[in-house]
Amino acid sequence: MADYHTLIVGAGFSGIGAAVNLDKAGLADYLIVEAGDGVGGTWFWNRYPGVAVDIPSFSYQFSFEQSPNWSRTYAPGRELRAYAEHCVDKYRLRSRIRFNVEVSGAVFDGDENVWRVELNTGEIITARFLVNASGVLTIPKLPDIDGVDSFSGVTMHTARWDHTQDLTGKRVAIIGTGATAVQVIPEIAPIVQQLTVFQRTPIWCFPKFDVPLPTAARWAMRVPGGRTVHRLLSQAYVEFTFPLAAQYFTVNPFAKRADAAGRAYLRREVRDPVLRDKLTPRYAVGCKRPGFHNTYLSTFNRDNVTLVTEPIDKITGSGVATADGTTYDVDVLILATGFKVMDVDAMTFDITGPSGQTLSAFWEEHRMQAYEGVSIPGFPNYFTVMGPYGYVGSSYFALIEAQTHHLVRCIAQADRRAAHRVEVRQEANDRYFAEMMRKRHRQIFWQDSCTNANSYYFDRNGDVPLRPASTPEAYWRSRSFDLDDYRFTG
CATH class of the missing domain: 3.50.50.60 (FAD/NAD(P)-binding domain)
Known part of the structure; x- marks a missing residue:
């Protein structure tokens, strides 16, 4: 039994x-x-x-x-x-x-x-x-990079974040620009000395209607039917922006216009045209899950943030070396490489x-x-x-x-x-x-x-x-x- x-x-x-x-x-x-x-x-x-x-x-x-x-x-x-x-x-x-x-x-x-x-x-x-x-x-997925285990500083994957580490005033490198990095980068950029972001493939990023819920909205969720109305409106938005856009792409004209909206957001958020071009995906919206954040793109305007698109050659004891022979010395290595x-x-x-x-x-x-x-x-x-x-x-x-x-x-x-x-x-x-x-x-x-x-x-x-x-x-x-x-x- x-x-x-x-x-x-x-x-x-x-x-x-x-x-x-x-x-x-x-x-x-x-x-x-x-x-x-x-x-x-x-x-x-x-x-x-x-x-x-x-x-x-x-x-x-x-x-x-x-x-x-x-x-x-x-x-x-x-x-x-x-x-x-x-x-x-x-x-x-x-x-x-x-x-x-x-x-x-x-x-x-x-x-x-x-x-x-x-x-x-x-x-x-x-x-x-x-x-x-x-x-x-x-x-957690570790990057397939030579020497990833040899870094002598602090290494942590975003899925196993070590909150005992204080990043204030540190030289930090982050590998990856996926959905997790979109959330991490704007949070740590204001406190670190230098943030170097290593990007293999840029991500489409869109604004996020992320606001505190006012008292009236919270009250409405407690009255009969209030939560159902909120959920139905939310479900319609979610369904329209991904399943209907990605799963029915060939018959959904809206999905084909999303690229233009993404480029317009990039133009508003990133001042430097060269940097903006590096952050512009060369694939259609929906090929990979897009990011939603209100300050991710504008964070790259900061003087202490550097975007590196040169392929990584190896990780050394002191930092990250790229294929063009440049070595970026860092104190903390963050792996935002997903799962x-x-x-x-x-x-x-x-x-x-x-x-x-x-x-x-x-x-x-x-x-x-x-x-x-x-x-x-x-x-x-x-x-x-x-x-x-x-x-x-x-x-x-x-x-x-x-x-x-x-x-x-x-x-x-x-x-x-x-x-x-x-x-x-x-x-x-x-x-x-x-x-x-x-x-x-x-x-x-x-x-x-x-x-x-x-x-x-x-x-x-x-x-x-x-x-x-x-x-x-x-x-x-x-x-x-x-x-x-x-x-x-x-």
Whole structure:
């Protein structure tokens, strides 16, 4: 007999959402294991200066637990951590979470029809069902630069920020100009002696309507229907600016005008035309996720900020050397190089099916794919929240709610049928993957300019495992997919 009915890996918002939906379905025999000593996932680990959501707060929350306590239209990271703590306490999840526990690997026992999950403590936990809620913004990605480990000063990745380090008056280098760097650079530039920013690919950046919420707005969120109105308006904005723009690029004329808006913002913010040209992307808006910030671009006007676009040759004991022979001596090296996202290496632990094949090997052989982004053939009783072709690009909370509803439908049906195994049928998976391939031509990613974007959306096969759909479609399908697409046995 299994130790638990369901084991959930990760106590971020994906794990919290899965647990709440399991409780609602009366499937309360579960355990959550979490590598950190707190909840919140991405928002627990990422505490760099300026960390905040890049989607309006009204959309970046569960639809069933809408907070009236956001201080701004775009909440800072500390409020997301507080919101995670609130959800865990309100829904009484804390007693079913084990902190400071990492999963080393999981193997499906075909004789007993259970997952045997090895922890870093040396324990083996068994569970009928395994839910991987460890997310994609999990494993910090180190730059592939010679000597990155040889720097004698302070090195830190933005996802593991060391707040004991005081940057005041220091010479600081930051590698990367993605979404994280867009938030960090304006925060630290005023206090450091010199900030050298190493840019490989510029990012499209747009203004952000980030303002404190007035008392009247907070009051409106507490009256009946107030939060629903705020959320609907926010959802419409989010849907219009990414899923509809990126997933339906070929039929959406607005998306094709975004480049002009980005260039106009650059002209307003950056005085030096040479610098402005260096900060101008050579790819269409949407090839990679754009940044939203009100002072990122103007920060490069500061005398103590230098933008370097020459390729990095190596990192030395004292700083960063570029291909033109210049060495930039620095005291602190910040790696704003993101995460392993669309990559089999992004998996935090090995998953081995009953045939002995690992999930990473399956994806290496067959390309990244998953039925509705949730299930993979050959891996029974296993579900993932952030699987390939699940995410449409809007709020992660929309994804979490759709995916957890899908997997709970499967688990509940297995219990009703007293089935030992539930596994997506190969023909259903093939049909879904073919649909993704058939529809992807309308996405922005397949335009010629995207080859210059260096976007993490692309995996090593050149695929973009994002779902070419709208949020309402993904939400509806999680509630209407044919359960006969799964095989229930035993």
